Amino acid sequence: MDDSELSAHQVVPPAAGRAQIAAISDAEAVAQWLGEYRASPNTQRAYRREAERLLLWLGDRQLTLSQVRRDHLDAFEAFLADPQPRERWIGPTRPRQDPRWRPFRGPLSPASRRQCLVILQGLFAWLVEAGWVAHNPFRLMRDKRRRLDNRQGRVERYLEKPLWDWLWQWLNEVPGEDAAPRVRFEHERRRFVFGFAYLLAPRIGEMAAARMNDFHRREGRWWWHTVGKGGKAASIPVPPDMLRLLGEWRTSLDLSSQPRPDEVAPLLRGLDGRRGIGENRLYRLVRGTFADAADALSARQGEEGVREVALLRRATPHWLRHTALTHQAQAGVELRYLAETARHSRLDTTARYLHAEDAEWHRQQSRHSLSPGADDDGDQAV
Structure with a gap:
């Protein structure tokens, strides 16, 4: 500049x-x-x-x-x-x-x-x-x-688990047998992009820069190596679902299921199946997918899905990172490991993703009732 x-x-x-x-x-x-x-x-x-x-x-x-x-x-x-x-x-x-x-x-x-x-x-x-x-x-x-004050409240820009489950199911709907090769390729690519984002919580720049051999095996376990914000290098554990997803994506590219150590080709590919895609193109791909998903949900649920449709239309690629980290926290991943996955230098930054206590707090607050004799679930005692 x-x-x-x-x-x-x-x-x-x-x-x-x-x-x-x-x-x-x-x-x-x-x-x-x-x-x-x-x-x-x-x-x-x-x-x-x-x-x-x-x-x-x-x-x-x-x-x-x-x-x-x-x-x-x-x-x-x-x-x-x-x-x-x-x-x-x-x-x-x-x-x-x-x-x-x-x-x-x-x-x-x-x-x-x-x-x-x-x-x-x-x-x-x-x-x-x-x-x-x-x-x-x-x-x-x-x-x-x-x-x-740069300290913020808990992260709210994420997809709640039921909405993510619906989205992932929609992403897995296979195109018809008469679908063109381009349609099939785009289906496999966006499915991989969203699965990658959900399972490993990368930033969009890290996804765009990823290479095949960033996935490597060490002592029998698979890891994903990335250089993220501030030039900070990290290795993130690759869960079984991610390894399976990677194998399916590579198969669609006519490659072996697991990358070789010398395979420096881009992880995400353009329509030719060889060239990588840049951060801007990836951003548009994710936003376009969210928009398509919103249209599909609106057509299927009508007014019942108005709130969820609105969330999908607002969602950006960074929502996927927030969703991944929030759901990992809800699944019981310890804070110290969650911070390593997120590549946060401060634990209080990672703690913004901890929504797990809400359900317990809500359950206990339910004991405070206007109806004498109500139990924890709000049911009247006989």
Whole structure:
């Protein structure tokens, strides 16, 4: 990312002339901050998006980073909730170089606005240390804890077990005998993608980058090796269902059921069965599958499935990771092993997936009743 990509900001002097970075504009200063995340491309891309939105908004108001005040933060948060004029700020996904590109796909949800502010708080903290700005306006927020505390509640963006069970059953519906080879291939691919995501909880970037020989056997057990967020390498146990699924996917590619140690070919393949697929293509594949599943569920259940259909339409690839980790926790996988599967550096991050106590809490709370003599299940005593 360079100066012209982010904004046409004018050259500005650093705060008090004490810059610790070699930059002559806000965009260059932000680019150096983003450079600190070069080892985490997905994080860098997300941070770039939020920084770019801020710089474009400031440029529209002829402000620089060093001029941002506390009241500007409220105005910017309101703008995130309703970017106006819409035709200038909102549009469909297009290449960054396309003149029709827009920085927003739509208004940001409260959670997305909070995440944006968290990222920008970190940006300003770094710029203060770099001597580029004199102060961090986020520190003046009275409700800073509510807005910027990066600790979140339990994960809610996941598919509950009955809905996942229905989805997996739907994914396993075999195309008719007269189906074209392409249809059969796409069926096998999306079935493998969803099974892989559910059984091993990978991030979408890890899935797209996976190679056949990332699956390897050690002392009679199969493991999946991946390099994830922050360049952190990990080996994840491969359960029997995953090994079976891998064998079925490889068979559909006319390969042996188990990968060889020297097999560096992509795990996920394009329609030619050889070339890999990128992260964007994989994202569209998963979202498209969720949309197709929602249509199928709506046709089969009608109004009875309205809530579940809505969830499927909202679901993104990351929901599969949340679903996998949540269901593993509910199945009794210990927290320390769950954290290893998730590649979390903090146990409290993994603990957000622990919904298992809800049922017991709900059962015990049922003892508190308006009806004297009710038992634990709410039935009246005779």
